[in-house]
Amino acid sequence: MSELFAIALDIGGTKVEAALVDGHGAVLAGSRHRAPTGRERSAEQLADSVRTVLDGVLALIGPDAAVSPASVLGVGIGAAGPVNLAEARVSPLNMPVWDDYPLSALVADIVHPVVPGIPVTLRLDGLCITLAEHWVGAASGHDNVLGMIVSTGVGGGLILGGRTVPGPTGNAGHVGHLEVGGHEDACPCGGSGCLEAVASGPRTVAWANGQGWVGDTGEQLAAAVAAGDPVALRAVERSGRAIGRAIASAASLVDLDVVAIGGGFSHVSPLLFEHARAAVAERATFGYVTRLQIVPSALSGEGPLIGAAALIHRAEMVG
Amino acid sequence: MSELFAIALDIGGTKVEAALVDGHGAVLAGSRHRAPTGRERSAEQLADSVRTVLDGVLALIGPDAAVSPASVLGVGIGAAGPVNLAEARVSPLNMPVWDDYPLSALVADIVHPVVPGIPVTLRLDGLCITLAEHWVGAASGHDNVLGMIVSTGVGGGLILGGRTVPGPTGNAGHVGHLEVGGHEDACPCGGSGCLEAVASGPRTVAWANGQGWVGDTGEQLAAAVAAGDPVALRAVERSGRAIGRAIASAASLVDLDVVAIGGGFSHVSPLLFEHARAAVAERATFGYVTRLQIVPSALSGEGPLIGAAALIHRAEMVG
Incomplete structure (x- = not known):
């Protein structure tokens, strides 16, 4: 061969x-x-x-x-x-x-x-996933990319100017630990109001539980959203907006072309993406922020391996 | 010559x-x-x-x-x-x-x-200021730098891996528009809870005014802090912590060695820096965040010109 x-x-x-x-x-x-x-x-x-x-x-x-x-x-x-x-x-x-x-x-x-x-x-x-999105996924052709995984946690990686950004220690890309305005949810990292503490799958389910919704998993929440449950809809709005606000913060700092979001909880509802996009659009003064695209990951379950190979x-x- | x-x-x-x-x-x-x-x-x-x-x-x-x-x-x-x-x-x-x-x-x-x-x-x-800090200022010898100006607004610039990060449009480095957890202050950019809307000189003065402090300028607030005025002290704590929280968010995303802070309002009190450092130190799980140094700018009033020349x-x- x-x-x-x-x-x-x-x-x-x-x-x-x-x-x-x-x-x-x-x-x-x-x-x-x-x-x-x-x-x-x-x-x-x-x-x-x-x-x-x-x-x-x-x-x-x-x-x-x-x-x-x-x-x-x-x-x-x-x-x-x-x-x-x-x-x-x-x-x-x-x-x-x-x-x-x-x-x-x-x-x-x-x-x-x-x-x-x-x-x-x-x-x-998270950096590997982002490389995979750039290579064979939703960020192909873009030089300034934030890859995100929204699952039990929220992770990610950065490509800026066509090159990956590992950071000096290798830990750049922890988008889950950008704070979100208006939130003070305690985060295991020691911070509060971190995106991961607000919008991960388990944290979104826990918030919905606190509002009276009964269920345990992201899949159940997805079903409730699809059925029009008002608390489930609000939970997805809250997490989607938080994701969008963190993306707007990130884009203000590093100037992004595209944000590709994957991970199990990203499939909870297309509304998650709509609310994220709406939150970014509110930053109307800064065209360089509102121009960014938020797209679903185009990777299969092989994405992490493809990214490691990249x-x-x-x-x-x-x- | x-x-x-x-x-x-x-x-x-x-x-x-x-x-x-x-x-x-x-x-x-x-x-x-x-x-x-x-x-x-x-x-x-x-x-x-x-x-x-x-x-x-x-x-x-x-x-x-x-x-x-x-x-x-x-x-x-x-x-x-x-x-x-x-x-x-x-x-x-x-x-x-x-x-x-x-x-x-x-x-x-x-x-x-x-x-x-x-x-x-x-x-x-903001990128030029950051280059100047790297060339002849407080960030000399560091490859991963956030330069910040805290004044009537909050701006900045990034050096990552020893190279400036302009972003594709040139607008990377707007650290003033990272959101800060727990804050929802309206920002002219259309966002809310942005660092600039919380911790700029005028916004800090306005917050102190809302708490009963009487005064108009950052210089007056500095004098009140020096005199031990409790509202002025709280105002500097609030803004310093917001600065630190935004820095922790930025470092989570891009992995920073040093943050150099200048601008008129950065001189309000050394306590501004202490509160910023304390907020970063709370992110105890992530050594790559807490390791960063927050230092005052070492540039004179010629800094912006030196940065442009850089x-x-x-x-x-x-x-």
Whole structure:
């Protein structure tokens, strides 16, 4: 085969996945592997999960295997944060046993015996998602992009001037911790009124519960919105406006072309996007803010892996 | 003379200034010229003010003058925003008769007959101030910088990864329009709870007035703080915390090393800085946020001119 591949690794709070991704952003059929992570696991068990998914991928690589070692360009890792880029370490909030854990070194130790010397590039998962939106998703063709994930938390990443913005520590893109005017909801980060504390899926459900709506999940809330439940509608308006206000703040600071929003809770209702757009439109004095587009993510469930692979395949965008 | 110079032009809501600035960030003695701007002037009168200050500088340049044309590298323009970089136009909020005005073309028409062909580089004034802090001020040696001006408004600029961030339209850095949790103060931009609407000098004075403090100016408020007036102290706490909260939001998004704060109202009291730092320190979960330093500007009143000159002398940082 003449196709070139990246090994993609995506490590999050509940699972780790790995796959081979080609230069067009496609996951090689049969190469995707998954293993559990999470709070209940020890540091060594987490490392074992990483080893398991990478071994699954590496079994496809070899002189006599489907993929030749010479066609594997590198390993891209998208990790839950915070990260410590200078030392290629991670301290995922949902895996506290990994405190400043040398993830890149672990991955290199596993991969290099099969594919010697290839680069291992680590970035925050939100940055990887944003790269994937730029490469094969909703932000294609735009040089100034905020990618957002609205789910159990609110995360994201930035591309400015056609280049990713990792920040000196690697933690740029935490859009969930922009404050939202008028809100003082306590945030686990120590702040108050952070977007994540207002508009994440669980926080939106909790607000609706406080207003008398009975239900537990974002999916139930989505059904209630679709059925016209007034509290559910107000909950989506409140969170959608908060998302839009945080986007307006971000755009005031960095001047954005497009904001691509994905994540499970982004599917609660198209009204979430309408309210976000309406909040941005209120900043009428600043055409450079109101000009931005807010669009749904165009990524599938493979987005995080494609984004991790983009660290290798789109290395020219990775600062 | 072997020294190389930039022509610096700074245009704001009350005045325009021009000067020659050398490669060490020093204004050439006797080269600084000033003329009025403001709302009461016509578009042509504003252009005349620009012409006046530039003619003052150009009188120093010539084959037989103090500065040889060959030693003038270019013109840097720092302008009140918004700007339209793609077309090198400005639409300053405080000079509404200049609506998408071709400022760079005006400047080139004035300068090129004396110094043919030199580049004319336009950027937002907040970006220029930030470049000046990086070049000769409080942010020297740092690659990830937010410069802030807290005065009648709140403006700023960004340096990330050692390069300025103009944004695609040139309007990145409007830190005054980041929202602050818990505040809903109406902002002229159309938003509410924007930092500028909470913590500018006039807004802080207005809040203190609403709490019963009698006084009109930031200077009077500074005196009241120094004298221990409890309302004045609370006003500075409220604005300082708002500044810190906006900084924490900005740092969450872009990962900052240092924030340099200048502008008239930044001198109201050292307590303004203490409260800002305390608000950032509350974000205890995110070491990449709490690690940032908040420092007073180290620029003199020449800062805006030095920053405009940095567009030429530090061109490698200007995207």
